[in-house]
Amino acid sequence: MEEEISLFNQLSSDQKVVAQKYKVIVRYLDGFTYQEISDETGFPKGTISKLIAKFKTYGDVLKNIHSNAGRQKILDEDDKYFLEQQLNNDRQTTLKSLQSSLSEEMNKQVSLSTLHRYEQEIGSLKLPLHRPLLSNLNKIKRYEYSLKHQKSEFKNYIFMDESYFTINRITRRVFVFHEEDRPIVEIYNPQETAMVWAAICRKGKVCIEIIEGSINKESYLQLLQRHFPESGDQLYGRGKWQLLHDNAPAHKATVVKDWINTVTKIADHPPQSPDLNPIELLWNTMKNEVEMRRPQTKQQLCSFILESWQNLNEKTINSYIDHKKTIIQKIIEQQGNNQF
Known part of the structure; x- marks a missing residue:
């Protein structure tokens, strides 16, 4: 056995592949299972099946190589x-x-x-990642914010945001063998959508609401008033917490800011910085979970959203908040940029 291994190690990479292909047939004829052959050769069971089928048809596992022998390559170096x-x-x-x-x-x-x-x-064709074009002023604001909060634990922050969920979100890649056709996924009609607002903090989930219609300053203020200050005061004590949201128009409205300042503080947040709100990671997790369940109606969509929310635990949410510190460090290294 040691001599066999020694001889095998002396082979070139191409020769090793050929030897392994013939070993597949030898083990198959000896009565080994596909799994046992896979464990020994490293070939996936799909490849093993094709090698055995080729051997049964042509009496050789190298039929394609032999048929191309002597053929001049179309593309030279x-x-x-x-x-x-x-x-x-x-x-x-x-x-x-x-x-x-x-x-x-x-x-x-x-x-x-x-x-x-x-x-x-x-190589392969890939869609470029989308990143917002940052102005020089906003780069400076992101950099200064990150320096200021470099050692912050965000212990009394309540992070809020809203996001859209759809029944036809299809982002999961599917492995397809070369011989197979591209898979087809049914698109449900109509394309139902739900806007979801939620809030999280170091102590876990705070609140969630599925919103009918769009968000403007009036509806956003009413939304906040339905949940605060009670939710924040129960978690941290009266006025001992901060609300953090992005700079969407409804969030920046004077009537909204004035009301928040009567019950607590508004946490600072630089413009063009969704990467600094850990709730964005929550949205990604929830959308992936909902997508895997393939809702067909808006009722199912909303049900799956709320079930995904219920399954979130404090440890997971804290990992999202901890990730904010990693982003802060990268922003400092890139002097406010987001190209990392």
């Missing part, structure tokens, strides 16, 4: 280098543009399918 340079210079270039450039610059005629296969070998 110079072609590949040229394509990589083109993709590096223009990350949004199309396959047709690459095809045209390859023809003009390298005098090489290549099909779009060949270019697509090579493009997939060296």
Whole structure:
């Protein structure tokens, strides 16, 4: 056995793969299960199934390699280098543009399918992450805020925000084998939506409400008055807590600020800084949980939202608040920017 391992280790990477493929067949003929073969070779069971099927059909696990023997490669190393340079210079270039450039610059005629296969070998198309463009003034405000709160634990803060949930949120990726068709997910009609407002703090959940209609300064003030100051006073004592929300127009309205100042303090919060409100992480968790359950009606949507809220615990919420300190440190390192 030790001699077998020693010989195996002397093989090149390609030779090791070939040896493992033949080992699959040997173990299969010896009566090993797919799981046992997978544990020994490292191949997933899907690959093992295909190797055995190929062996049964052609009597060889290397049929594709043998059938291509001697075939000249369509793209040589110079072609590949040229394509990589083109993709590096223009990350949004199309396959047709690459095809045209390859023809003009390298005098090489290549099909779009060949270019697509090579493009997939060296990378993949991904949507860019969206980040707001920060003004210089707001970068300074974010930086100063982070310096001020670098050691803050936010123990008496109540973080608030509102967000939309929809029944047709589909963000979870699905693994698809090359031989399979792209999966289809049904879209429910109509596209029902629910606006949800919630508040959290170091002591856990504070309150939640599903809102009918839109938020303006009048409806936002009424919303706050339904829950405060009672919720804050019960948690921290009368007036010993702070409300933190972002700079949405309804939040900044004079009538709203004046009322909050009669019952407690408004925590400072720099503009263009959703990353500094830990409740954004809560929304992401809740939306993922609701999405996994695939609500079909608004009634189901609202029910799943409230069940997700009920499942949240104090430890999870505190992890979101602790993450705020990590963001603060990154903002300091980037001098107020959000490119991290």
